[in-house]
Amino acid sequence: MSPxxxxxxxxxxxxxxxxxxxxxxxxxxxxxxxxxxxxHVIAPEAGSIRGWDGGDWGEDVPVDATLTDADADTYDAxxxxxxxxxPDTLRQDETALDFVRAFFAAGxxxxxxxxxxxxxxxxxxxxxxSVTSYPSIKNDLKHAGARWSDQEVVCxxxxxxxxxxxxxxxxxxxxxxxxxxxxxAGQTTA
Numbered sequence: 408m409s410p411x412x413x414x415x416x417x418x419x420x421x422x423x424x425x426x427x428x429x430x431x432x433x434x435x436x437x438x439x440x441x442x443x444x445x446x447h448v449i450a451p452e453a454g455s456i457r458g459w460d461g462g463d464w465g466e467d468v469p470v471d472a473t474l475t476d477a478d479a480d481t482y483d484a485x486x487x488x489x490x491x492x493x494p495d496t497l498r499q500d501e502t503a504l505d506f507v508r509a510f511f512a513a514g515x516x517x518x519x520x521x522x523x524x525x526x527x528x529x530x531x532x533x534x535x536x537s538v539t540s541y542p543s544i545k546n547d548l549k550h551a552g553a554r555w556s557d558q559e560v561v562c563x564x565x566x567x568x569x570x571x572x573x574x575x576x577x578x579x580x581x582x583x584x585x586x587x588x589x590x591x592a593g594q595t596t597a
Contacts, residue, residue, distance in 0.1 A: 413587040415443035420482040426492025429458035429465035447471035479509035484586045489521025498529040514594040516585040518567040538568040564593025
């Protein structure tokens with residue numbers, strides 16, 4: 408099966424709320440759609456969510472489904488953009504954490520960039536996992552049981568992580584590869 412055909416059969420959720428890093432949502436959204444995937448932006452609220460771009464509010468992105476209406480079983484993969492506000496808000500939402508946990512329990516690919524891995528801390532899915540992130544949260548990830556390294560992209564059994572928007576090309580390429588591979592038996596939950 409060709410990579411384009413594989414992606415045309417995949418549906419991907421991007422979980423975010425207000426204050427997401429603009430490029431860390433926009434770039435994966437656009438490139439996954441260009442690769443043929445169906446991509447839905449999932450948020451706690453309906454309507455649209457506003458990004459953060461260069462030290463000020465950025466553009467609005469339409470929400471395709473709310474967390475209360477979204478069913479993780481209908482998605483093949485999950486993408487978690489960063490930003491400081493976005494993951495900090497979502498990690499306090501038990502419905503968001505349950506949504507994240509469902510992907511790990513099913514062995515589905517999960518990709519998180521920048522501060523996005525903060526959701527993985529509160530979801531309790533990092534014990535023994537290899538990750539990277541924005542440097543300021545490396546100790547938080549280590550305290551959650553993860554092995555942190557300073558690399559452009561780190562991937563282990565369906566979990567893909569990157570550090571900053573500068574890593575987006577590698578992040579999206581690895582995300583597409585992992586989604587194409589499908590369920591990963593090594594994807595674990597704590």
